[in-house]
Amino acid sequence: MPTGAIPNQSLPGGIDLYATLESGQSYLWRREDGRMYEDAPEGQPWYCTVIDDEVLRVRQTADAIEWESTGDAEDTVRTLLRLDDDLPSIFEVAPDDPLIAEAYDYARGLRLVDDPPFPTLIAFICSQQMRVARIHTMVSTLAREYGDAVEFQGRTYHAFPTPDQLATATEAELRELGLGYRAPYVVRTAEMVAGGEAHPRDAEGLPYEEAREELTRFVGVGDKVADCVLLFSLGYLEAVPLDTWIKTAVEDYYPECDRGNYRDTSRAIREAFGVSESEAIGGSSEPRSDGGGYAGYVQTYVFHYLRTRDEA
16 A cells, blocks of 8 residues: 655645645545544544545644555645645735734644645535535535445545536435535536536636636636635635635725625735735746735635634
8 A cells, every 4th residue: 555754844834734624625535533624633633535536545743744545646645735835935925914924823834725626616616605514514425425436445435426427416316415506506517517518627727817707607606616616726826715704804804905896806805915926936836817926825824714713
C-alpha cells in the first residue's frame, strides 16, 4: 500500500488540515470519526476521499501531512490541498484591515482546496439555503446512493457519482433523499454534463466575470454558486462568493461595498479583500482578474472566522 509524508515545515505558511477541510469550501472529504462539521477533532483523525476511483486518506501529525492510497498520491495531495500556495506571501500583500488580520490569526494554515469541478458544482447547487453540515450529508448521500463503491483496507468508500451515474436519478428519488427543491437542478445539471451540452470546465481560461457567466448556464446556478465553483475548483483565486456570512461582513465591516446587487457588490468587496494582479505574488495559480488578486483566499478566512469564532 503506497504511503507518504509531506513535512509541515516544507509548506510555506504550514497547514491546518481541519480548517482547510471543514471551512465550508469542500464537501468531498469525510472525517473517519464520523463527526465532520460537528466539532473540532481530537487527536489526528484521518480524512478520506475518492479520486479517479482511488481511495485517498490524509491526516495531519505534529510533523507532516501523512497520506495513504491505492496508488502514488503525493502529487494528488499537493494539488487537492494546494500545498504549494505561499500563504505568508499572499497575506503580506492583502489589505491592512482589522477583520482580515483577525481572520488570518484565527485560522493560520487554512488553504484553499482544488476539488474536481463536477462534484463541486453539484455540491454547491445543494448548498443553497443550507448549513454546512447538511450540505455535507447531502453530498455523502449522493455518493452512497449513486457512486461506485471502492474497497480499501477492509472498508468501503464511495466515489462521488459521475455525470452519467447521477443523470440516472429522478427528481422524485432525490427529493426522497432530502434534496428538496434542489432535486430538479441536480438532475438537469447532470444531464447537461452527461449529454455533452455543457461542462464546468468550459469556464476555464475565460476572464473571471465571463467564466462566472458561463457557469450560470447550469440550472439552479446563480452568481454565488458559480463563484464557489470558480474559487474552490477552477483556480479563480479572485472569486468572492457572496454568501450569508460575507454579506454579514459587508453589512458590519464594509457598508460602502453594498451596491444593491450581486455583481457590483462583488466587485467592491473583491477590491476590499484583494490586491491588484500586478501586486499579487506567491501561490500556485496566477490571478486572472484586473483587480481581484487573492481576494478569494481572504474571503475563505473571513467566512471561516465569522462562522466559527463563537464556537472556539
